[in-house]
Amino acid sequence: MRRLKKTVCMVGMMGAGKTAIGSAVARSLGVPFLDSDAEIERAANESIAGIFERWGEPFFRQKESQVLTRLLDGQPCILSTGGGAYMAAGNRATITERGVALWIKAAPEILWARVRHKDTRPLLRTPDPKAALMKLIEQRDPIYAMADLTVESEAEMSVERMAQKTIDVIATRPDVLEMA
Numbered sequence: 001m002r003r004l005k006k007t008v009c010m011v012g013m014m015g016a017g018k019t020a021i022g023s024a025v026a027r028s029l030g031v032p033f034l035d036s037d038a039e040i041e042r043a044a045n046e047s048i049a050g051i052f053e054r055w056g057e058p059f060f061r062q063k064e065s066q067v068l069t070r071l072l073d074g075q076p077c078i079l080s081t082g083g084g085a086y087m088a089a090g091n092r093a094t095i096t097e098r099g100v101a102l103w104i105k106a107a108p109e110i111l112w113a114r115v116r117h118k119d120t121r122p123l124l125r126t127p128d129p130k131a132a133l134m135k136l137i138e139q140r141d142p143i144y145a146m147a148d149l150t151v152e153s154e155a156e157m158s159v160e161r162m163a164q165k166t167i168d169v170i171a172t173r174p175d176v177l178e179m180a
């Protein structure tokens with residue numbers, strides 16, 4: 001019997017696998033999976049890129065904070081956040097008050113390989129998306145490092161194996177995941 005006692009918030013850069021690994025972890029543990037980006041898109045009936053374009057990033061960040069607070073109020077689950085969510089001190093406080101933050105740490109080359117062919121990420125819609133990604137990594141990594149737990153991504157590892165590795169890391173905290 002495994003029992004999730006606190007919500008685990010996946011944090012980390014775009015392409016780290018917060019959505020993919022988070023959903024596989026939730027499936028394996030038999031707990032609900034939520035993704036703050038998906039919740040924002042559902043509420044706005046618009047894509048993340050569309051929201052950025054039409055309403056701007058500050059509006060998106062405001063919605064992101066509201067959604068995070070609401071989702072962290074619910075029953076324990078795996079909650080994937082968007083890559084920028086953990087940057088706001090208020091969001092970090094909400095997360096650690098009600099759950100734990102787990103950083104999915106991936107090397108810059110891995111991240112770039114995963115995001116380069118996708119146009120769904122508005123912050124990379126610049127003339128030099130690779131440079132934009134590298135700059136964000138540099139700015140954000142010291143903040144992601146404040147997360148309660150960290151799991152390192154490996155280039156050759158499948159999402160399923162990464163999910164198992166992530167569960168092993170969560171299980172180091174019996175106050176979060178009880179393994180009876």
Ligand SMILES: Nc1ncnc2c1ncn2[C@@H]1O[C@H](COP(=O)(O)OP(=O)(O)O)[C@@H](O)[C@H]1O
Binds near residue numbers: 114159
């Ligand atoms: N080992 C791995 N860990 C995480 N994602 C992987 C891995 N291998 C392949 N992928 C793929 O990389 C992409 C990661 O994107 P996503 O889950 O949307 O990341 P994020 O939500 O952090 O931006 C997905 O398409 C996923 O299937």
Ligand SMILES: O=C(O)C1=C[C@@H](OP(=O)(O)O)[C@@H](O)[C@H](O)C1
Binds near residue numbers: 013014015037085122
């Ligand atoms: O890093 C960021 O600031 C963002 C990451 C995206 O989520 P993923 O990290 O799931 O791609 C999404 O929230 C938005 O495009 C902004």
Ligand SMILES: [Mg+2]
Binds near residue numbers: 018019082
């Ligand atoms: Mg995501």
